[in-house]
Amino acid sequence: xxxxxxxxxxxxxxxxxxxxxxxxxxxxxxxxxxxxxxxxxxxxxxxxxxxxxxxxxxxxxxxxxxxxxxxxxxxxxxxxxxxxxxxxxxxxxxxxxxxxxxxxxxxxxxxxxxxxxxxxxxxxxxxxxxxxxxxxxxxxxxxxxxxxxxxxxxxxxxxxxxxxxxxxxxxxxxxxxxxxxxxxxxxxxxxxxxxxxxxxxxxxxxxxxxxxxxxxxxxxxxxxxxxxxxxxxxxxxxxxxxxxxxxxxxxxxxxxxxxxxxxxxxxxxxxxxxxxxxxxxxxxxxxxxxxxxxxxxxxxxxxxxx
Amino acid sequence: xxxxxxxxxxxxxxxxxxxxxxxxxxxxxxxxxxxxxxxxxxxxxxxxxxxxxxxxxxxxxxxxxxxxxxxxxxxxxxxxxxxxxxxxxxxxxxxxxxxxxxxxxxxxxxxxxxxxxxxxxxxxxxxxxxxxxxxxxxxxxxxxxxxxxxxxxxxxxxxxxxxxxxxxxxxxxxxxxxxxxxxxxxxxxxxxxxxxxxxxxxxxxxxxxxxxxxxxxxxxxxxxxxxxxxxxxxxxxxxxxxxxxxxxxxxxxxxxxxxxxxxxxxxxxxxxxxxxxxxxxxxxxxxxxxxxxxxxxxxxxxxxxxxxxxxxxxxxxxxxxxxxxxxxxxxxxxxxxxxxxxxxxxxxxxxxxxxxxxxxxxxxxxxxxxxxxxxxxxxxxxxxxxxxxxxxxxxxxxxxxxxxxxxxxxxxxxxxxxxxxxxxxxxxxxxxxxxxxxxxxxxxxxxxxxxxxxxxxxxxxxxxxxxxxxxxxxxxxxxxxxxxxxxxxxxxxxxxxxxxxxxxxxxxxxxxxxxxxxxxxxxxxxxxxxxxxxxxxxxxxxxxxxxxxxxxxxxxxxxxxxxxxxxxxxxxxxxxxxxxxxxxxxxxxxxxxxxxxxxxxxxxxxxxxxxxxxxxxxxxxxxxxxxxxxxxxxxxxxxxxxxxxxxxxxxxxxxxxxxx
Numbered sequence: 014x015x016x017x018x019x020x021x022x023x024x025x026x027x028x029x030x031x032x033x034x035x036x037x038x039x040x041x042x043x044x045x046x047x048x049x050x051x052x053x054x055x056x057x058x059x060x061x062x063x064x065x066x067x068x069x070x071x072x073x074x075x076x077x078x079x080x081x082x083x084x085x086x087x088x089x090x091x092x093x094x095x096x097x098x099x100x101x102x103x104x105x106x107x108x109x110x111x112x113x114x115x116x117x118x119x120x121x122x123x124x125x126x127x128x129x130x131x132x133x134x135x136x137x138x139x140x141x142x143x144x145x146x147x148x149x150x151x152x153x154x155x156x157x158x159x160x161x162x163x164x165x166x167x168x169x170x171x172x173x174x175x176x177x178x179x180x181x182x183x184x185x186x187x188x189x190x191x192x193x194x195x196x197x198x199x200x201x202x203x204x205x206x207x208x209x210x211x212x213x214x215x216x217x218x219x220x221x222x223x224x225x226x227x228x229x230x231x232x233x234x235x236x237x238x239x240x241x242x243x244x245x246x247x248x249x250x251x252x253x254x255x256x257x258x259x260x261x262x263x264x265x266x267x268x269x270x271x272x273x274x275x276x277x278x279x280x281x282x283x284x285x286x287x288x289x290x291x292x293x294x295x296x297x298x299x300x301x302x303x304x305x306x307x308x309x310x311x312x313x314x315x316x317x318x319x
Numbered sequence: 320x321x322x323x324x325x326x327x328x329x330x331x332x333x334x335x336x337x338x339x340x341x342x343x344x345x346x347x348x349x350x351x352x353x354x355x356x357x358x359x360x361x362x363x364x365x366x367x368x369x370x371x372x373x374x375x376x377x378x379x380x381x382x383x384x385x386x387x388x389x390x391x392x393x394x395x396x397x398x399x400x401x402x403x404x405x406x407x408x409x410x411x412x413x414x415x416x417x418x419x420x421x422x423x424x425x426x427x428x429x430x431x432x433x434x435x436x437x438x439x440x441x442x443x444x445x446x447x448x449x450x451x452x453x454x455x456x457x458x459x460x461x462x463x464x465x466x467x468x469x470x471x472x473x474x475x476x477x478x479x480x481x482x483x484x485x486x487x488x489x490x491x492x493x494x495x496x497x498x499x500x501x502x503x504x505x506x507x508x509x510x511x512x513x514x515x516x517x518x519x520x521x522x523x524x525x526x527x528x529x530x531x532x533x534x535x536x537x538x539x540x541x542x543x544x545x546x547x548x549x550x551x552x553x554x555x556x557x558x559x560x561x562x563x564x565x566x567x568x569x570x571x572x573x574x575x576x577x578x579x580x581x582x583x584x585x586x587x588x589x590x591x592x593x594x595x596x597x598x599x600x601x602x603x604x605x606x607x608x609x610x611x612x613x614x615x616x617x618x619x620x621x622x623x624x625x626x627x628x629x630x631x632x633x634x635x636x637x638x639x640x641x642x643x644x645x646x647x648x649x650x651x652x653x654x655x656x657x658x659x660x661x662x663x664x665x666x667x668x669x670x671x672x673x674x675x676x677x678x679x680x681x682x683x684x685x686x687x688x689x690x691x692x693x694x695x696x697x698x699x700x701x702x703x704x705x706x707x708x709x710x711x712x713x714x715x716x717x718x719x720x721x722x723x724x725x726x727x728x729x730x731x732x733x734x735x736x737x738x739x740x741x742x743x744x745x746x747x748x749x750x751x752x753x754x755x756x757x758x759x760x761x762x763x764x765x766x767x768x769x770x771x772x773x774x775x776x777x778x779x780x781x782x783x784x785x786x787x788x789x790x791x792x793x794x795x796x797x798x799x800x801x802x803x804x805x806x807x808x809x810x811x812x813x814x815x816x817x818x819x820x821x822x823x824x825x826x827x828x829x830x831x832x833x834x835x836x837x838x839x840x841x842x843x844x845x846x847x848x849x850x851x852x853x854x855x856x857x858x859x860x861x862x863x864x865x866x867x868x869x870x871x872x873x874x875x876x877x878x879x880x881x882x883x884x885x886x887x888x889x890x891x892x893x894x895x896x897x898x899x900x901x902x903x904x905x906x907x908x909x910x911x912x913x914x915x916x917x918x919x920x921x922x923x924x925x926x927x928x929x930x931x932x933x934x935x936x937x938x939x940x941x942x943x944x945x946x947x948x949x950x951x952x953x954x955x956x957x958x959x960x961x962x963x964x965x966x967x968x969x970x971x972x973x974x975x976x977x978x979x
Contacts, residue, residue: 096354108354204354234355250349254356261359262370268359275358 017304018122021311027223029085030194033127033148039081049080085128085196085223086146088187089116092201093136093163094178095255101233103242104299108229109169112200113160115227115303119198120156122307124148128196132156134163135183137175141168143186146195177256178205184213196223203228204256207283215290225293228283232298235276243276244269321500323394323953330389337381341374373972380969387962396953410449411466411501414439416479417456417509419486422537431537435508436476438535442506443472452503454495455479456486464498507534633684633842634666638675640691640719650689650715653817653825654834661835665842680705684842688729690717690816703728707806711841717816718777730803730810732784738776746774746815746824749794757802758790760836765829774824780814811837 029037054063054074067075091112100107106114120130130153131146144152144159162168172178180201187197197217203210203226214224236243246265253260280296287294293314297306322328353359416439422432443451451472452464467475488509495505511534635658639651646652655667670678672692680686680701691714694702706712706729714720714730721737753762779797782789790800793814801812817825824830 099352099354202354204357231354233353246351248349250351252351252353252356252359254360255352255354257357259356259360260350261356263359272355272358276355279358 015121018118018125018307021122021308023119023122023126023128023307023311025085025196025223026314027196027221028194029083029196029223030221033084037083037085037126037128039083047080049078051075052078084126084148085123086131086192087119087123087128087196087198088131088133088146088192089119090180090183090187090197090199090201091116091132091134091160091163092178092180092199092205093134093141093168093172094180094202094205095169095173096204097202097229098169098172099231099234099255100299101231101245103232103245106299108202108231108299110164111299111303112227112229113164115200115229115306116160117153117157118303118307120153124150124153130156132159133183133186134159135178135180136163136168136172138177138179138182140183140186173255176258180205181209181213184210184217188213188216192217192220192222194221196225198225198227200227200229202230202234203279203283207279211286211290211292214292218290218292223293225295226287228294228296230296230298232300235273235280235298237296237298244272321396323396325393327389327393330392331386334382334386334389337378337385341378377969377972380965380972384962384965384969387958387965391955391958391962394953394955395958396955410446411503412442412446412449412451413454413464413495413499413503413505414442414451414472414476415454415456415492415495415505415507415509416476417486417488417507418479418482419457421510422481422486430481431510432479432481435535435537436479438537439476439506439508440473443469443476453479454491455482456488456491456509457482458491458494464495466501466503504533508537509534510537632664632666634668634682635685635687635838635842636678636680636683637667637669637687637689638672638678638691639669639689640672640717641689642671648819650717650816650818650825651687653819653830654687654689654715657817657831657834658838660831661838665838680710683710685711685713685838687713687715689715690719692719693723699728703805706808706810709807711808712805712810713813713837713841714810715813715816716778716780721778730801730812731805732782732787732803733801733812734781734783735778736781738779746776746799746822747794748791748799751791751800752789755788755790757836757840758800761829761833764832774815774818774822776815778814780812809841811841 025037028039030039051064051067052058052075054076058076062076062078064075064077067073093109097109097112098107100110105111116132120132123130127148129146129148132142132144133140134142142159142163144155147155180199184197184199197214199210199214201210210226214226218224230237232238232242233245234243244265246269248266249262249264251260251262284294295306295310416432416435418432422430422435439453447469450466450468452466453472453475454464486509488507488511492507499505635655637651637654639649641649643649651669655669658665658667668683672694676698683705686702686705688702702712712729716735718737720735723735727733727735751758751762753759776793780801782798782801784803786803788802789798790802791798793799797814798812799814801814803810803812815824817830819825
């Protein structure tokens with residue numbers, strides 16, 4: 014994983030607001046070599062950036078401005094609800110394990126760029142674990158330890174006992190910490206209150222944050238690929254929602270098409286909502302490599318002509 | 320509620336099929352935790368509990384539908400009275416009258432049966448608009464259960480006669496319940512007394528209350544000794560006396576058979592005693608034998624009647640004209656032996672002609688004169704008078720008869736002379752009248768001629784009187800056997816006498832056959848067939864099949880007395896058995912001939928049979944069972960509609976269930 018991530022760079026479209034030098038464009042003009050813009054001279058500006066050639070041509074004083082490269086604060090919000098523990102036979106890992114691997118890979122990628130990475134896992138109604146964003150290389154170990162605790166069986170049992178997970182409480186937590194011009198990556202299966210999730214993401218997006226919603230889907234739930242592995246059940250079964258505990262008796266053969274239609278409609282709704290709010294929304298099945306997912310995202314999000 | 324086709328009720332068992340199918344298919348569904356189960360929830364989908372309850376509901380609906388269909392096809396109906404009749408007019412009573420022998424006991428100045436009838440009349444007059452049915456125990460001529468108005472009921476009560484058979488009340492009540500298909504109040508008028516276990520059962524019945532039934536116990540003196548059983552045994556009529564109170568001592572058992580009365584002292588030492596009453600040896604009883612215990616010890620059905628169809632034994636008086644006629648080896652001896660060997664139903668008395676003048680001819684049925692000497696005219700006239708009054712005379716002409724000549728009153732028109740030539744002497748019968756029933760037995764036994772049957776004739780008979788039937792002739796044309804009617808009686812003549820000295824006449828095998836045939840013609844032997852007294856109402860009554868000799872002249876009569884009434888079987892000469900009360904299928908006990916007889920029921924009598932023999936009659940609806948004016952209200956259509964409604968409801972539920 015390290016070897017494949019070694020050559021990657023994750024550039025945010027948004028300008029970041031960091032204190033340290035990094036690979037991301039800063040919202041503040043800086044002292045780098047890359048010209049950004051001209052600005053009419055105002056008293057107090059640094060005379061060393063006065064563009065004398067422009068004064069000679071235009072007979073007016075202009076000051077040259079340069080872009081500033083800074084690091085980013087990346088907050089990864091991991092949905093560790095009980096529904097994320099589901100793993101179908103076709104999947105290589107459960108949704109939670111896949112999400113943990115994805116979070117680890119992203120952390121590694123960002124820390125290699127000198128970005129600060131923080132982690133917040135949601136289990137139950139409250140923020141269970143919060144790791145503030147740090148850019149020190151040892152943060153990766155901390156993140157891994159943090160995820161190991163989250164994946165511990167005791168923690169999963171506790172999550173099941175606590176009932177539905179309120180993912181919005183985690184976003185509230187970030188909002189309360191006045192996160193701005195940062196990256197907020199939410200890894201979830203969107204089984205918990207998706208309608209309540211989008212307003213918070215929109216708020217964070219309005220605050221200049223880069224919001225990336227990663228929708229993790231088990232192949233048995235919906236197959237994003239060309240194969241048809243979704244809903245592989247047969248016969249009459251009692252389906253129980255792990256979040257709400259509700260049950261329903263379903264003839265799998267009769268209900269499959271309707272289920273797939275409803276899921277497809279759900280994907281379309283979330284996509285339209287994300288597009289409307291200008292949020293980044295990515296979907297992936299859990300049977301793929303998380304690094305492949307990151308690479309594919311980077312390729313898909315690459316500006317045209319680059 | 321009554322059903323027209325109750326066999327369809329067996330289909331009710333199919334009602335358990337839907338429930339069974341549901342239970343067999345009730346497999347606990349596999350539980351599946353599925354995060355995206357929220358997409359399976361919808362308004363069309365049914366939660367688990369509701370689905371389970373719906374499946375149970377569907378199973379119930381199917382069960383109900385099958386049950387409704389079964390009931391609908393069974394055709395339930397109710398008999399209702401037409402509108403306009405008030406409640407009093409539709410009130411129905413069944414008057415159950417016990418008319419057994421114990422009810423004939425005198426209580427006060429009238430019998431218990433009279434008291435019962437008086438109370439029944441009082442009830443009938445109290446409800447003039449109600450309808451009544453009289454049910455007798457034992458069943459009498461009124462065998463059906465027809466509800467009639469008060470006037471007709473009073474007439475029916477007046478016609479009730481006591482019966483000397485026992486009333487098996489429980490069986491009779493069961494028979495009544497089978498025919499009673501309309502609600503009715505049953506009034507039982509009885510003294511509830513019966514011998515043995517049935518008596519104890521009736522006592523229990525009298526003390527308990529039954530719905531729809533009122534028991535009116537009439538006063539009766541309880542007995543301490545009961546005649547439990549009576550049947551004929553080798554020792555005679557044997558009576559079993561039940562002694563429940565362990566009374567000790569001696570009781571005199573009196574038996575009356577016609578004009579004969581016999582007594583036997585019964586020593587009571589245990590709870591069940593047995594006493595044998597000897598029958599008179601020289602005669603058989605006529606009519607009903609009545610066996611009774613003294614009235615002071617028996618008050619409950621202490622009289623049992625044993626029906627015996629019998630006749631008095633014919634008395635045969637054989638008078639031999641020879642001086643040695645009463646000795647062994649005489650013709651009279653051979654005749655007597657042949658008569659006794661052919662049948663035990665004769666009383667034979669042999670006399671010499673000198674003693675004959677002192678005999679009372681009126682006591683004899685058949686007079687056999689074996690080669691008589693000429694008689695005084697008054698004696699000859701006396702014999703002729705005996706014949707004219709119905710007596711039978713069998714004349715055997717031998718050597719003595721040759722001296723009678725032409726003048727005789729015994730066989731008018733016959734003249735006797737001594738055989739003159741040797742050719743006339745052999746007894747050689749060349750022709751017999753095979754068409755005559757009298758000669759049938761002899762003709763069948765000797766299909767050719769009777770040439771081996773040799774004797775010596777001493778008398779030649781010539782017949783010139785019209786009306787004489789010549790039954791056989793010798794080879795010279797002289798009559799050998801002849802018959803003539805005289806007044807109410809008749810005379811048969813043999814032109815030979817049985818002897819052993821001059822031939823094989825008396826010792827030939829054909830001789831007893833001929834004697835039996837002639838005796839049967841002159842006086843049929845007494846023959847008795849008894850019906851076992853174990854016959855009870857509702858059970859099969861084994862009747863002895865007709866024996867070889869029963870098919871004689873006319874018909875042999877079998878009678879059986881049961882609580883369901885007297886049934887009579889008639890067996891004719893061909894062995895076919897008819898039922899005087901048809902419909903009851905007798906299984907006649909197989910005899911050596913392996914005969915089996917079945918009664919055939921004429922359609923016109925099916926209703927009567929159905930009313931007499933419950934459960935054994937052919938399937939024909941008795942008009943007496945359905946009350947007049949009753950209307951059938953059928954519920955089959957309603958049940959069918961209900962079944963269809965359940966079907967639609969079930970289909971609706973099933974189609975809703977497919978959404979899940």
